[in-house]
Amino acid sequence: MRIDVLGLQAFVSIAERGSFRAAASHLNLSQTALSHRIRKLEESLSLQLLVRTTRQVTLTPAGLALLPRARKVFEELGTTLEDLRSTAREAQERVVMGCLPTVAMRCMPDVIAAFIARYGDIQVIVHDNSASEIADKVQSGRAEFGVTIVSANRWDLELQPIVKEPFVLVCHRSMPLAGAGSLAWAELDGVPLVRISSETGNRILIDDALGSRSESLLWNYEVQRVVTAVSLVRARIGYAVVPKLALDVVSRDDIVAIPLRAPTVTRTLGIITRKGLPLSPAAQDLLDLVVASLHASIAAD
Known part of the structure; x- marks a missing residue:
């Protein structure tokens, strides 16, 4: 009625x-x-x-x-x-976004500083979570947009690829492979390796790119975070395979990053938003700052 x-x-x-x-x-x-x-x-x-x-x-x-x-x-x-x-x-007084932890540590300090200079007292909330958690928050409306790995998308989310980020081999300066300018994956046979958990999406990307070769490598260790992987490298327990931008969250005094080739494995970073729902003006400006920072970070490396 x-x-x-x-x-x-x-x-x-x-x-x-x-x-x-x-x-x-x-x-x-x-x-x-x-x-x-x-x-x-x-x-x-x-x-x-x-x-x-x-x-x-x-x-x-x-x-x-x-x-x-x-x-x-x-x-x-x-x-x-x-x-x-x-x-x-x-909503007018704050902006909420999701962001991969490694990208957040690399980009968000400068991004937030620039945003504050423009908007003053608007609150910025960054959910530095895994790719699946970021998608959940954007999908539910708890975040206006997210910076994440480009992968299989959900029907109600828009996905915009931004940059490609290569994976690198991290080793201690005293370890045998430290002096290499680059390494083919085939040269890692028999080398004890550390990789980041499949929950982050990185393991799936590597396995898909390497195919059957991935199974022949010595993935002796798996951890949840880059800082943990690097701590194993510093202890000379093994070599870590991590996204390149992730190294900015740790000191490089005693470690080196070596490009990997044949094949070059990358992850695509992008922006997810809710389909058909425009961002608030402040959120759009924050997103633009994030995108510019991502481009600058990849170019600098």
């Missing part, structure tokens, strides 16, 4: 003020327009709600039953609208 909101509003106003004249003045309507609204409401309900005489307006039993319920409808509607206004104000 279609709810006659204007009719209910007219009814409540008349009941609370006791006259059509006072109610019409309150609603900025003519008494004729107000009478039309009441008549339409009563016809839709097949009930008489008001008895109008030259001196007063009286509620019928049906009107008495309706009044508290109608008031509750408008109270709940007012609360809902205020909640929406509050949500809109909060």
Whole structure:
């Protein structure tokens, strides 16, 4: 059943003020327009709600039953609208994004500094999570956009590739392969290797690129984070295969990064947003700063 909101509003106003004249003045309507609204409401309900005489307006039993319920409808509607206004104000005062941890550490300090210089007090919230967690947050609306690995996309998300980032071999400066200008994957046979967990998406990319060769390599160690992988390298336990930008989160005093070839394995970094939903102006500016930083970071390396 279609709810006659204007009719209910007219009814409540008349009941609370006791006259059509006072109610019409309150609603900025003519008494004729107000009478039309009441008549339409009563016809839709097949009930008489008001008895109008030259001196007063009286509620019928049906009107008495309706009044508290109608008031509750408008109270709940007012609360809902205020909640929406509050949500809109909060959205204007902050930007929420998702970002891979390695990209966040490399790019976000400079990006946020530039953003603050432009917007001042707008709050920036960065969810530095895995690719799947970033997709979840964007999909649910908890983040406006995400910086993540380009992979199989979800139907309700838009994916925009930005840059390709190569994987490199990290080793301690005292280890045998440290002096190589580059290495083919075939030269890693028998070398103890550390890789980042499949939960990040990196392992799948490497396995897909190498095919059966990946199974012949000595993946003796698997960790969740780059800093852990590098700590194993520093202990001379093995060599780590990590995305190149990830090395910016650790000191390079005692480690070196060696390009890998035959094949060159890369991961594509991109931006995900909700399909068909434009970003807020502040979020769009933040995204533009992130994209520029990604391009500059890859070019610098």
